[in-house]
Amino acid sequence: xxxxxxxxxxxxxxxxxxxxxxxxxxxxxxxxxxxxxxxxxxxxxxxxxxxxxxxxxxxxxxxxxxxxxxxxxxxxxxxxxxxxxxxxxxxxxxxxxxxxxxxxxxxxxxxxxxxxxxxxxxxxxxxxxxxxxxxxxxxxxxxxxxxxxxxxxxxxxxxxxxxxxxxxxxxxxxxxxxxxxxxxxxxxxxxxxxxxxxxxxxxxxxxxxxxxxxxxxxxxxxxxxxxxxxxxxxxxxxxxxxxxxxxxxxxxxxxxxxxxxxxxxxxxxxxxxxxxxxxxxxxxxxxxxxxxxxxxxxxxxxxxxxxxxxxxxxxxxxxxxxxxxxxxxxxxxx
Amino acid sequence: xxxxxxxxxxxxxxxxxxxxxxxxxxxxxxxxxxxxxxxxxxxxxxxxxxxxxxxxxxxxxxxxxxxxxxxxxxxxxxxxxxxxxxxxxxxxxxxxxxxxxxxxxxxxxxxxxxxxxxxxxxxxxxxxxxxxxxxxxxxxxxxxxxxxxxxxxxxxxxxxxxxxxxxxxxxxxxxxxxxxxxxxxxxxxxxxxxxxxxxxxxxxxxxxxxxxxxxxxxxxxxxxxxxxxxxxxxxxxxxxxxxxxxxxxxxxxxxxxxxxxxxxxxxxxxxxxxxxxxxxxxxxxxxxxxxxxxxxxxxxxxxxxxxxxxxxxxxxxxxxxxxxxxxxxxxxxx
DNA sequence: TTGCGCAATGGCAACGTTAACATTTGGGCG
DNA sequence: CGCCCAAATGTTAACGTTGCCATTGCGCAA
Numbered sequence: 001x002x003x004x005x006x007x008x009x010x011x012x013x014x015x016x017x018x019x020x021x022x023x024x025x026x027x028x029x030x031x032x033x034x035x036x037x038x039x040x041x042x043x044x045x046x047x048x049x050x051x052x053x054x055x056x057x058x059x060x061x062x063x064x065x066x067x068x069x070x071x072x073x074x075x076x077x078x079x080x081x082x083x084x085x086x087x088x089x090x091x092x093x094x095x096x097x098x099x100x101x102x103x104x105x106x107x108x109x110x111x112x113x114x115x116x117x118x119x120x121x122x123x124x125x126x127x128x129x130x131x132x133x134x135x136x137x138x139x140x141x142x143x144x145x146x147x148x149x150x151x152x153x154x155x156x157x158x159x160x161x162x163x164x165x166x167x168x169x170x171x172x173x174x175x176x177x178x179x180x181x182x183x184x185x186x187x188x189x190x191x192x193x194x195x196x197x198x199x200x201x202x203x204x205x206x207x208x209x210x211x212x213x214x215x216x217x218x219x220x221x222x223x224x225x226x227x228x229x230x231x232x233x234x235x236x237x238x239x240x241x242x243x244x245x246x247x248x249x250x251x252x253x254x255x256x257x258x259x260x261x262x263x264x265x266x267x268x269x270x271x272x273x274x275x276x277x278x279x280x281x282x283x284x285x286x287x288x289x290x291x292x293x294x295x296x297x298x299x300x301x302x303x304x305x306x307x308x309x310x311x312x313x314x315x316x317x318x319x320x321x322x323x324x325x326x327x328x329x330x331x332x333x334x
Numbered sequence: 335x336x337x338x339x340x341x342x343x344x345x346x347x348x349x350x351x352x353x354x355x356x357x358x359x360x361x362x363x364x365x366x367x368x369x370x371x372x373x374x375x376x377x378x379x380x381x382x383x384x385x386x387x388x389x390x391x392x393x394x395x396x397x398x399x400x401x402x403x404x405x406x407x408x409x410x411x412x413x414x415x416x417x418x419x420x421x422x423x424x425x426x427x428x429x430x431x432x433x434x435x436x437x438x439x440x441x442x443x444x445x446x447x448x449x450x451x452x453x454x455x456x457x458x459x460x461x462x463x464x465x466x467x468x469x470x471x472x473x474x475x476x477x478x479x480x481x482x483x484x485x486x487x488x489x490x491x492x493x494x495x496x497x498x499x500x501x502x503x504x505x506x507x508x509x510x511x512x513x514x515x516x517x518x519x520x521x522x523x524x525x526x527x528x529x530x531x532x533x534x535x536x537x538x539x540x541x542x543x544x545x546x547x548x549x550x551x552x553x554x555x556x557x558x559x560x561x562x563x564x565x566x567x568x569x570x571x572x573x574x575x576x577x578x579x580x581x582x583x584x585x586x587x588x589x590x591x592x593x594x595x596x597x598x599x600x601x602x603x604x605x606x607x608x609x610x611x612x613x614x615x616x617x618x619x620x621x622x623x624x625x626x627x628x629x630x631x632x633x634x635x636x637x638x639x640x641x642x643x644x645x646x647x648x649x650x651x652x653x654x655x656x657x658x659x660x661x662x663x664x665x666x667x668x
Numbered sequence: 669t670t671g672c673g674c675a676a677t678g679g680c681a682a683c684g685t686t687a688a689c690a691t692t693t694g695g696g697c698g
Numbered sequence: 699c700g701c702c703c704a705a706a707t708g709t710t711a712a713c714g715t716t717g718c719c720a721t722t723g724c725g726c727a728a
Contacts (some may be wrong), residue, residue: 054394055455058715102422228617253617283558283587393685
């Protein structure tokens with residue numbers, strides 16, 4: 001084993017190649033004003049010494065990091081993997097890297113995410129919001145640090161992007177009404193979930209828009225067990241022919257709950273969920289659900305930052321609609 | 335809007351506070367050799383100017399980034415969220431950040447992950463391996479860049495860490511044999527999956543260790559549908575009283591497949607899976623499965639790098655055993 | 669022959685931070 | 699009253715890179 005070498009700098013390469021540091025730098029950036037043979041000599045020296053450009057020196061000089069920070073309050077949230085896929089895809093496209101940080105949610109504020117990021121080598125940041133931060137109204141992004149929030153709430157100073165949960169409910173409810181149902185029952189979620197609450201609004205308002213007074217909802221907790229209980233409860237309600245659950249796990253649980261009480265799906269009751277999360281996990285016939293493109297959401301967020309390269313940013317709000325996936329759990333009642 | 339300010343440096347703070355740059359630096363690091371009242375004055379200046387220490391300058395000076403890079407060939411893989419939770423948790427503990435990169439899997443080599451990372455501001459790197467890289471045997475980590483592989487294969491030059499998939503199978507098979515079964519059938523997975531193949535070995539060798547010749551396995555593809563088909567096929571085999579599937583989705587599908595052929599679980603056949611991934615998704619009685627602590631795996635990997643702080647690293651290999659979770663899908667046959 | 673222009677390369681400075689060393693100040697003690 | 703020591707603060711230089719400008723060498727036109 002050789003002793004641990006100090007890191008190799010342009011200076012070392014320059015010395016070995018017998019050129020100036022500047023020529024090494026130009027070679028690294030493949031400048032046309034270096035003679036091909038000189039370039040080759042420099043490259044040989046780089047190979048021999050194992051030269052790797054130093055990120056810190058470069059960033060210091062350039063004043064840019066080519067990196068986007070991602071702050072999450074909760075790493076293991078639904079859709080985070082797909083969003084992450086989107087973050088990295090967009091970052092790659094622009095030659096950026098992604099720096100990931102978990103933010104302690106006590107208190108649950110944008111300020112804590114922001115100050116966490118401020119010490120890191122990032123040019124901009126993305127915050128994934130699941131709940132309502134205490135300082136949402138008053139938060140100001142750090143000067144010079146473009147900030148994108150992944151949320152449906154519009155912020156006056158930060159761009160935002162998310163799936164359109166309101167429209168998701170509209171699609172599902174109108175689809176079910178279109179199939180001949182007189183009303184749609186709803187299995188909700190814990191009240192602190194922003195997206196869940198927005199789905200709830202969408203369900204309620206779409207029904208009203210069709211002149212239907214929304215029936216009493218059943219509050220679930222995202223788990224199949226709570227869906228199962230809801231299904232059992234709704235099985236005894238003769239007015240209930242269509243059920244919309246705020247996620248697929250509850251929808252699936254609901255189906256099994258209905259079946260446990262002798263109801264058949266979709267013959268007696270139609271059931272729809274949201275997320276398209278059960279794809280390969282459940283062997284049953286395909287659930288009617290809404291598919292979101294979280295990867296696209298992630299890409300949009302990072303594009304907004306990495307694609308701006310010095311352009312005056314400008315606040316923008318983007319909602320991507322989901323796609324309704326017809327499954328075998330809804331039949332035609334007309 | 336004010337014009338975009340140039341970033342604020344220690345120099346600006348020093349001028350405003352009427353002290354030297356060094357005193358500002360010392361204040362930032364809360365050195366005891368600065369008078370409290372001076373500190374307060376400096377801090378006031380920092381607040382007024384909105385000073386944030388510059389990461390590049392700091393790293394350049396220190397020669398360290400306090401950052402660990404994570405390279406993934408496939409972001410949306412099972413367990414990645416939990417691993418990521420572990421990465422960030424360990425990084426936090428040491429005051430490190432995580433930089434995430436997707437590596438193109440063509441070709442699928444450690445070299446491509448390594449060279450991707452070499453240009454980023456990281457002190458060490460973690461590679462998540464799902465398949466066998468073409469250059470596994472010949473790969474050498476970059477000098478000065480400690481590299482940890484998340485895999486069960488031991489590497490001569492890199493530390494490795496993963497769940498113990500062999501032991502996982504041992505636990506399941508011995509549990510089932512202990513419940514009185516004469517043999518255990520196995521639903522496998524695609525052959526390129528390293529962890530899946532190791533589970534297969536574990537199943538086979540554990541049976542042999544008990545003097546049992548392993549029955550013919552059924553190759554699945556991770557999906558519940560393939561498990562369903564396997565269940566149907568095995569339903570007609572009278573010797574089959576215990577089935578071990580290489581993941582929970584296939585196990586669940588298998589149960590439904592058996593049921594579709596009139597077999598009852600666990601009365602007629604016992605079924606076990608791996609992953610503990612169906613927790614809240616399926617309302618049925620609890621599947622017998624093995625739970626892995628991917629967060630711990632992630633923490634170990636980052637600890638190995640961030641916890642070493644200049645210590646001569648040393649190659650180490652770590653396997654964490656899973657925990658068998660008894661469910662209602664196995665009955666006692668004794 | 670001289671001068672001009674272009675291609676190729678070199679020298680210098682600065683980005684922001686902090687380790688190492690230097691200096692000043694004030695207090696205690698002989 | 700002078701000396702010494704410790705606490706508090708200041709000065710300098712260097713980390714690696716690259717933009718800007720200067721310099722060199724060469725071919726070609728006047």
